[in-house]
Amino acid sequence: MRNVEQVVRGKPELVRLAVAGLLAEGHLLIEDVPGLGKTTLARCLARSIGGRWSRIQFTPDLLPSDITGVSVYHQKDERFTFHPGGVFANVVIADEINRGTPKTQSALLEVMAEGRVTVDAETHRVPRPFLVIATQNPIEMEGTYRLPEAQLDRFLMRLTVGYPEHDDEVDVVLGNTAGRSADDLSAVVDTDILTAAVEAVRGLHVDTGVAGYAVRLAAATREHPAVRYGASVRGSIALVRAAQALAAIEGRGFVTPDDIKDVAVPVLTHRLVLTPEAELSLGGAGEIIDDALASTAAPMARAGG
Known part of the structure; x- marks a missing residue:
């Protein structure tokens, strides 16, 4: 986190959630308008890991084989x-992913879910840890294609960057003019250590009551009258995995209901499909998650889980 914050200034909560995504070995979708540092954040995360990373610039003429590979005679x-x-790297930056066509976007479906690629009936595994960090512009912008629900569901979290505060923006401007960038960062963790950290995070204790709370939250989104399709079972799993990573960052060996609450918005909002009426009248999926949090009783936290 300290390494990334050398370049990504004034966004400690964004960086904390992004690092939680890495520890959960979950793919990240970073969304916002151009020029706010989405790609910079992705590059900073990639450069902080001492493995192989690659960047794929999505454009309308990008082919699926450019992503997965091709068999040549x-x-x-x-x-x-x-x-x-x-995609054959530890960290893959899928830059402006929604500028690729739906056919090209679909090339990521198998590898994001299963960590492997099938080409000409031959299966090839990608290295571990494997993380896709995708950036996208708002879908209303020209030249973008909406990501299908099946692909959105494969992202552990969707994060937004937002505009910085005045002093932080001044710091960013001065740093940029002085040449400070993601290229200046060195790796602070190698892939073996990160893989071990991922396994340790998955071993963090999750009480049955806390897991039940995550399931009830996901179920509440399915029952909301403004939602056509709520969070899937993968969404329930993602809540717990992200909460485990957040607990690890805080130095705890167990997950609390507050950890689930802290990750609910970035984990669940992109998994909801709203009714047409709700898209026009509501403030977005975040409002529905707030309703679910308000209407779902959390279990009492117990020391040690």
Whole structure:
């Protein structure tokens, strides 16, 4: 977190949630208008990890094979050889993902869910840890394609950057003019340590009552009258995984109901499909998550989980 905050100024909660996503080995979707530092945050996270990272710039003419790879016939050897695409890295930055066509976007579905790529009926596994950090512009902007619900559901969290405070923006401007950028960062953790941290986070104690609270929250989104489709079972799992990572960052070996509450908005909002009337009248999916939090009783936290 300290490493990333050398460049991403004035956004400690954003950085904390992003690092929680890494510890949960969950994919991150960073959304906001252009020019607020979405790609900078993604690059800072990637450069902080001492593994291989790649960046895929999504454009309308990007092909699925550019992402997954392609089998090429070598006449001399009289056989096909697989040439890996951009997803064969520990951290993949999918920049402006919603500028790619739906066909190209779908090339990420298998690898984001299963950590593998199938090309010409041959399966190839990507390295671990494997993380996709995608950025996207608001869908109302020209030249964008809406991400399908199945792909949105594969992202652990959706984060928004937001405009910085005045003093932080001045700091960003001065740092940029002085040449401070993500390229100046060095790795502070290698892939073996990160993989061990991911496994340790998954071993954090989750009380049955806390898990039940996460399930009830997800169920509340399905029952909301303004929602056509609520959070899936994957959403319930994501709530607990993200909460485990947040608890680890706070130095605790157990998850509390407050951890679930802290990650509810970034974990659940992108998983909801609203009714047309609600899209026009409500303030967005965040309002529905607030309703679910208000109407769902949290269990009493117990020391040690």
